[in-house]
Amino acid sequence: MSSRSGDLHERAGRVLPGGNTRSTVFVPPHPPYAVSGRGCIVRDADGNEVYDCNNNYTSLLHGHAHPDIIRAASAALTSGTAFGLPTEAEIELAEILSERTGVPLWRFCNSGTEAVTMAIRAARAATGRDRIIRFHGSYHGTGNEVVDPTTAGVPRSVASDVLVLPQGDATALRNAIVEHRDDVAAILIDLMPNRAGLRPVTTEFASLVRHLATDHEIVLIVDEVITFRLGIGGLRSRYGIDADLTTVGKIIGGGFPVGAVGGTPEVLRSFNPTANGRVSWGGTFSANPVSMRAGQTALRLFAHDEMTRLNKLGDLFREELASAGLRVNGAGSLSRLILDDYQAGWWKLYEAGVLVGTNGLLALSTPMQEEDVATIANRVIGAMSSA
Ligand SMILES: Cc1ncc(COP(=O)(O)O)c(C=O)c1O
Numbered sequence: 001m002s003s004r005s006g007d008l009h010e011r012a013g014r015v016l017p018g019g020n021t022r023s024t025v026f027v028p029p030h031p032p033y034a035v036s037g038r039g040c041i042v043r044d045a046d047g048n049e050v051y052d053c054n055n056n057y058t059s060l061l062h063g064h065a066h067p068d069i070i071r072a073a074s075a076a077l078t079s080g081t082a083f084g085l086p087t088e089a090e091i092e093l094a095e096i097l098s099e100r101t102g103v104p105l106w107r108f109c110n111s112g113t114e115a116v117t118m119a120i121r122a123a124r125a126a127t128g129r130d131r132i133i134r135f136h137g138s139y140h141g142t143g144n145e146v147v148d149p150t151t152a153g154v155p156r157s158v159a160s161d162v163l164v165l166p167q168g169d170a171t172a173l174r175n176a177i178v179e180h181r182d183d184v185a186a187i188l189i190d191l192m193p194n195r196a197g198l199r200p201v202t203t204e205f206a207s208l209v210r211h212l213a214t215d216h217e218i219v220l221i222v223d224e225v226i227t228f229r230l231g232i233g234g235l236r237s238r239y240g241i242d243a244d245l246t247t248v249g250k251i252i253g254g255g256f257p258v259g260a261v262g263g264t265p266e267v268l269r270s271f272n273p274t275a276n277g278r279v280s281w282g283g284t285f286s287a288n289p290v291s292m293r294a295g296q297t298a299l300r301l302f303a304h305d306e307m308t309r310l311n312k313l314g315d316l317f318r319e320e321l322a323s324a325g326l327r328v329n330g331a332g333s334l335s336r337l338i339l340d341d342y343q344a345g346w347w348k349l350y351e352a353g354v355l356v357g358t359n360g361l362l363a364l365s366t367p368m369q370e371e372d373v374a375t376i377a378n379r380v381i382g383a384m385s386s387a
Pocket residue numbers: 057110111112113114116139140141142190194223224225226249250
């Protein structure tokens with residue numbers, strides 16, 4: 001049956017490989033094309049309106065077209081979208097991040113991938129070592145060091161500098177550090193990795209990672225690109241451990257492209273041009289005032305009470321799904337459905353009026369009220385129970 005989305009996909013196929021420019025949004029035979037969004041509803045090119053629980057892969061904390069964010073971004077747009085000079089806007093967003101996390105220094109970039117890549121560079125520069133330890137199943141973007149080392153296009157040499165260990169395996173971590181102790185620059189961890197099933201790591205494992213990193217002068221990078229929305233200072237603050245470097249992105253841009261690395265002067269000294277920093281790292285659109293201003297507004301709108309409300313809604317949502325027999329993981333406003341067939345599941349949910357991530361990820365947004373979440377839960381339960 002012909003559809004406007006189908007026509008668009010056919011047209012896309014003439015100019016984009018397979019009609020796609022972003023692997024994570026592809027569902028066969030082709031995804032619906034989005035036309036507009038308002039609050040927690042998205043409208044597609046065929047006129048369907050669905051609850052947006054994808055929220056651009058968790059980044060749209062306040063849904064679509066939040067009036068305060070539009071105002072802040074529009075003011076930035078009319079004053080100049082980017083300059084070959086720094087602006088006060090980057091200072092203000094860094095101040096907000098410092099206040100929320102206790103992490104003193106920040107550097108901005110344009111995506112989570114860039115933030116992780118920059119953190120790895122910083123760790124290597126600070127330690128003079130090459131190896132990175134990370135954990136199986138965690139997604140940290142698309143940089144060479146953080147994708148499956150057998151991925152086509154990744155140089156074979158990268159694998160020798162990356163140790164991928166089972167998440168939560170204390171013995172494997174201890175052994176790896178004993179074996180490579182003088183050559184490990186960083187341990188990179190996501191405390192609740194989405195692609196590995198969105199299950200939080202144990203407090204014991206998080207503490208062990210922290211202690212081993214400290215004992216062996218390894219830089220601990222906590223990747224909070226997804227999890228930052230779960231606590232005022234990110235998920236890490238719930239574990240009570242410090243990171244040497246923190247990577248964030250998504251929600252801190254208020255819906256615009258962003259990434260950032262936070263750390264101490266010690267670990268970020270290689271980027272300090274006033275102290276002969278040895279690492280030069282530009283980024284034509286890094287810290288552009290539109291992302292910075294929208295991000296400040298998004299974070300100001302997400303103070304303690306609102307964050308707690310949204311996290312509670314998420315807890316209730318998972319309880320409802322679990323009591324209907326669905327498998328669901330997560331914490332606070334982030335949930336992950338565990339499905340036997342993600343493609344079929346994605347379409348069933350979309351047809352029931354709920355847009356989720358192609359891996360079953362759902363993120364709530366602040367326009368959602370209790371009634372919305374109850375409707376979403378009913379739709380998910382109905383869709384998943386249908387044959
Ligand atoms: C934990 C984590 N790190 C890094 C990234 C990469 O972020 P981006 O897609 O902005 O490059 C993601 C993206 O989903 C992520 O979930």
